[in-house]
Amino acid sequence: MIGRYFRGLADATMAGWNRFWFSxxxxxxxxxxxxxxxxxxxxxxxxxxxxxxxFFGANxxxxxxxxxxxxxxxxxxxxxxxxxxxxxxxxxxxxVAILNALLLTFGLxxxxxxxxxxxxxxxxxxxxxxxxxxxxxxxGFVTLYLCVNPGHGxxxxxxxxxxxxxxxxxxxxxxxxxxxxxAQPSVSANIxxxxxxxxxxxxxxxAGLAKLKGAAWWSGVAFWGTIGNLEYQTLDITWLVDWPIxxxxxxxSALAWEISYTALIWNRWTRPLVxxxxxxxxxxxxxxxxxxxxxxxxIVANVAFVSPAxxxxxxxxxxxxxxxxxxxxxxxxxxxxxxxxxxxxxALHQRP
Amino acid sequence: xxxxxxxxxxxxxxxxGSCAAGQADSGPRLVGGGNQSGGGDRSKPVSRGVRxxxxxxxxLHLVAIASAPLAMEPASxxxxxxxxxxRPYLDAAFLNHGYHFFAPEPGPSHLIRYELTxxxxxxxxxxxxxxxEQKPRLNYHRHFMLSEFANRLAVDDSQQPALHELSRxxxxxxxxxxxxxxxxxxxxxxxxxxxxQVREGMMLEADELYAxxxxxxxxxxxxxxxxxxxxxxxxxSDDRPETSPLMPxxxxxxxxxxxxxxxxxxxxxxxEVTR
Numbered sequence: 219m220i221g222r223y224f225r226g227l228a229d230a231t232m233a234g235w236n237r238f239w240f241s242x243x244x245x246x247x248x249x250x251x252x253x254x255x256x257x258x259x260x261x262x263x264x265x266x267x268x269x270x271x272x273f274f275g276a277n278x279x280x281x282x283x284x285x286x287x288x289x290x291x292x293x294x295x296x297x298x299x300x301x302x303x304x305x306x307x308x309x310x311x312x313x314v315a316i317l318n319a320l321l322l323t324f325g326l327x328x329x330x331x332x333x334x335x336x337x338x339x340x341x342x343x344x345x346x347x348x349x350x351x352x353x354x355x356x357x358g359f360v361t362l363y364l365c366v367n368p369g370h371g372x373x374x375x376x377x378x379x380x381x382x383x384x385x386x387x388x389x390x391x392x393x394x395x396x397x398x399x400x401a402q403p404s405v406s407a408n409i410x411x412x413x414x415x416x417x418x419x420x421x422x423x424x425a426g427l428a429k430l431k432g433a434a435w436w437s438g439v440a441f442w443g444t445i446g447n448l449e450y451q452t453l454d455i456t457w458l459v460d461w462p463i464x465x466x467x468x469x470x471s472a473l474a475w476e477i478s479y480t481a482l483i484w485n486r487w488t489r490p491l492v493x494x495x496x497x498x499x500x501x502x503x504x505x506x507x508x509x510x511x512x513x514x515x516x517i518v519a520n521v522a523f524v525s526p527a528x529x530x531x532x533x534x535x536x537x538x539x540x541x542x543x544x545x546x547x548x549x550x551x552x553x554x555x556x557x558x559x560x561x562x563x564x565a566l567h568q569r570p
Numbered sequence: 571x572x573x574x575x576x577x578x579x580x581x582x583x584x585x586x587g588s589c590a591a592g593q594a595d596s597g598p599r600l601v602g603g604g605n606q607s608g609g610g611d612r613s614k615p616v617s618r619g620v621r622x623x624x625x626x627x628x629x630l631h632l633v634a635i636a637s638a639p640l641a642m643e644p645a646s647x648x649x650x651x652x653x654x655x656x657r658p659y660l661d662a663a664f665l666n667h668g669y670h671f672f673a674p675e676p677g678p679s680h681l682i683r684y685e686l687t688x689x690x691x692x693x694x695x696x697x698x699x700x701x702x703e704q705k706p707r708l709n710y711h712r713h714f715m716l717s718e719f720a721n722r723l724a725v726d727d728s729q730q731p732a733l734h735e736l737s738r739x740x741x742x743x744x745x746x747x748x749x750x751x752x753x754x755x756x757x758x759x760x761x762x763x764x765x766x767q768v769r770e771g772m773m774l775e776a777d778e779l780y781a782x783x784x785x786x787x788x789x790x791x792x793x794x795x796x797x798x799x800x801x802x803x804x805x806x807s808d809d810r811p812e813t814s815p816l817m818p819x820x821x822x823x824x825x826x827x828x829x830x831x832x833x834x835x836x837x838x839x840x841x842e843v844t845r
Binding site: 235236239240261262265268269272273277278279280281283284286287288289290292293294295339340343344346348349350351352353354355358359362405409413416417420421424425428429430431432433434435439440442443444446447448449450451452456459460462465508509510511 | 616621624625628631632635636639640642657658661662663664665666667668669670671672673674675676677678679681699701704706707708709710711712713714715716719720723731732735736738739740742743746747760762763765768769774775
């Protein structure tokens with residue numbers, strides 16, 4: 219009986235594990251993440267480039283002695299040590315980083331652009347380990363997971379090129395073979411999405427549990443510690459000092475959300491509420507405390523939990539999905555449908 | 571609500587009869603699927619061998635990223651040991667983060683105040699970060715993290731040599747940038763007033779909310795030594811085979827010297843400051 223229990227437990231665990239990691243998933247959320255993170259990467263590298271002398275020049279804030287001292291026996295690898303002290307090589311690195319981020323955004327040569335984006339993000343960060351904050355951390359782990367699948371299966375130049383290539387030869391093929399799916403679910407897209415999801419859960423759980431060590435979070439005044447911090451402040455909301463009940467509610471609700479995120483995000487009914495709270499909190503941090511880039515990057519990472527169907531319906535509504543636009547044209551009779559053929563690029567719900 | 575575990579929780583199962591990430595609430599409308607040809611990856615079944623190998627990598631990665639925050643003080647011995655094992659991977663992949671945002675409590679901010687003395691005897695003072703000087707905001711935050719990092723070293727007795735090296739690096743930057751003869755640095759702490767104090771009329775930038783500790787005065791000799799070694803490193807790049815270009819030159823030598831033996835307490839203390 220005990221043996222049967224453990225066999226059942228092992229079987230159920232294996233089945234659940236395989237279902238969780240090795241199902242095929244729609245790449246739509248990853249495509250959205252790729253585009254948004256790509257744009258944030260462009261911005262991040264542009265800001266690095268604009269202040270290149272401060273962080274990568276011969277007289278940077280952190281010279282090699284300082285980096286060695288603060289990391290002790292760490293292993294902060296950075297390709298930028300190749301270019302240390304050479305303005306030309308540093309300028310080339312900035313140029314490559316920005317260009318690569320643009321490639322990732324548009325989904326051109328994504329399979330190469332994603333690993334390069336990750337390596338460059340880690341290199342720039344590891345060259346300046348004392349000048350980083352949450353935004354850089356988010357860029358780091360998201361670009362790492364985009365290496366598994368960069369979401370190039372939708373809204374990417376890569377996919378569009380393949381679409382055009384197949385369209386070119388479609389006339390010579392039969393209906394069945396000329397059919398191109400609008401989106402190809404894949405296991406790698408699922409793994410990449412799952413990794414982003416789990417990493418987010420880890421971040422929120424750790425951040426929430428660590429706060430439980432602080433009396434200010436228990437007493438409900440911690441939010442004041444951010445409102446009253448002049449160095450973070452971009453929107454003066456110190457008038458809340460006259461509304462302690464609001465400060466308490468904001469403190470407690472933020473803490474409750476952070477701790478419960480890991481559990482409630484997986485339930486289909488609570489997920490929209492958890493995501494709405496995430497957007498509100500990160501937007502609030504962005505606007506009130508000047509961390510626009512961090513807020514945006516966290517919101518973008520949360521897209522990993524958004525339903526692909528919702529993302530596609532939004533894209534369809536805004537006419538940014540070329541395949542959906544094609545479908546609309548066909549529905550409206552703007553495209554002539556030859557007898558015996560379906561227009562290439564329209565898979566609908568038909569399966570061979 | 572009891573979660574169903576025996577059945578996939580989605581309306582339109584995909585390949586393999588199960589839900590995939592983000593598909594738990596409804597199936598795609600315009601989406602095809604299955605094993606048709608098209609762009610991207612194919613959704614053909616994954617073999618048992620590949621699944622096993624990928625599973626091992628996933629478990630190792632997840633344990634690694636969880637060990638970084640778990641190894642922050644106070645940390646259990648298993649967490650420390652696991653973190654020490656994975657630290658090279660976490661460092662190299664820029665995953666060594668504690669994620670203790672505003673924890674355990676939102677604390678005071680830290681700035682660097684500096685006094686620059688010029689050849690003509692003139693003294694110029696300043697503070698970084700400063701939102702008016704460091705723009706855009708992302709650049710301000712990166713400078714802000716520099717001064718916050720100095721405080722993280724300052725509050726740890728074991729990190730005083732690193733703090734001195736960091737301060738010297740800051741001084742070198744300021745002296746070279748402004749053509750100053752010497753630089754004196756202070757770590758400035760900006761306390762947050764209590765709600766009661768603000769209600770009574772205290773401003774957030776009130777003088778009594780600031781406290782300072784000196785970081786040192788740095789002379790041209792300090793800086794000259796650094797510059798000479800930096801120029802030598804770049805000028806003699808051909809004869810630095812023992813120096814990995816992926817690591818700071820001096821760090822490579824340390825890594826070589828320390829390789830092969832685990833110095834757990836030191837490694838963990840150092841790990842604190844990189845997160």
